[in-house]
Amino acid sequence: xxxxxxxxxxxxxxxxxxxxxxxxxxxxxxxxxxxxxxxxxxxxxxxxxxxxxxxxxxxxxxxxxxxxxxxxxxxxxxxxxxxxxxxxxxxxxxxxxxxxxxxxxxxxxxxxxxxxxxxxxxxxxxxxxxxxxxxxxxxxxxxxxxxxxxxxxxxxxxxxxxxxxxxxxxxxxxxxxxxxxxxxxxxxxxxxxxxxxxxxxxxxxxxxxxxxxxxxxxxxxxxxxxxxxxxxxxxxxxxxxxxxxxxxxxxxxxxxx
Numbered sequence: 001x002x003x004x005x006x007x008x009x010x011x012x013x014x015x016x017x018x019x020x021x022x023x024x025x026x027x028x029x030x031x032x033x034x035x036x037x038x039x040x041x042x043x044x045x046x047x048x049x050x051x052x053x054x055x056x057x058x059x060x061x062x063x064x065x066x067x068x069x070x071x072x073x074x075x076x077x078x079x080x081x082x083x084x085x086x087x088x089x090x091x092x093x094x095x096x097x098x099x100x101x102x103x104x105x106x107x108x109x110x111x112x113x114x115x116x117x118x119x120x121x122x123x124x125x126x127x128x129x130x131x132x133x134x135x136x137x138x139x140x141x142x143x144x145x146x147x148x149x150x151x152x153x154x155x156x157x158x159x160x161x162x163x164x165x166x167x168x169x170x171x172x173x174x175x176x177x178x179x180x181x182x183x184x185x186x187x188x189x190x191x192x193x194x195x196x197x198x199x200x201x202x203x204x205x206x207x208x209x210x211x212x213x214x215x216x217x218x219x220x221x222x223x224x225x226x227x228x229x230x231x232x233x234x235x236x237x238x239x240x241x242x243x244x245x246x247x248x249x250x251x252x253x254x255x256x257x
Contacts, residue, residue: 004255005033005257007255007257008032009030009058009252009254010184010217010219011028011054011250012028013248013249013250014220015187015188015219016188016223017074019221019223019226023046025226026046028045028049028250029075034136034157035136035157037064037134038058038063038065039063040066042069043066044073045073046078047078048081061086064097064134067153068100068101068104068111069151069153069163069165069166070103070146070149070166072166076104083119083120089119096120098120098123100112104149105122125140127140127151136155136157138155139153141164144165146166152176153165157256158256159181159256160180160181162177162183163184164177164185166220167199168196169207174207174210174211182217183207183216184248185216185219186198186219187199187200187225187233188222189225190225190227213243216237217247217248217252218233218246219248221247233247
């Protein structure tokens, strides 16, 4: 398999509890390799397994940071096991960076186990704030409209790479993600529902027409998106926006060299 210097590998593309439970798509997170830094984003159920099965396998002992956008289980289930593997349960001298909202670290439903806290360097995510993993910089979005504290992640690389994670659509999203050249959207629903705090296809059309990224990757598909066939949805969005829109598959690699 060709090895890229800079790439993003979307290990899993399932969104929401129903697709997660059925594993019609993997619920693993995303592996990011930029500026020689290795990052796991939102390690949902199966992330450890998919890292081991990747070709070539992802060496978790070389992970520099784990980023958690929010605490929902389809994003955080493997959070602790990934950290335990990276640090070999505290035996390794390696102390990876862990970025997560305060609610995920110290809240009532915190997801980080107490025994792991001394093995990592915790950085609390706040809205519209700059962070760094060595020479790789990223910024959080404004707080998303979701049922728990949630932030999107915007990498300042050769191109501006944005992960628009779970949220209900609201106009301020456009400003916080403005200038995104590669936009990765968690598109859970085909049609929106007022009481469901996730993006729909109609929302994606509005977002794409306003932000105008060079490339858009759709992922995190719920049941209605799978029934509509993500590839066909991507084709529909290409037709309506005249932009490069791709529906992710499990294990898909986006080469950024």
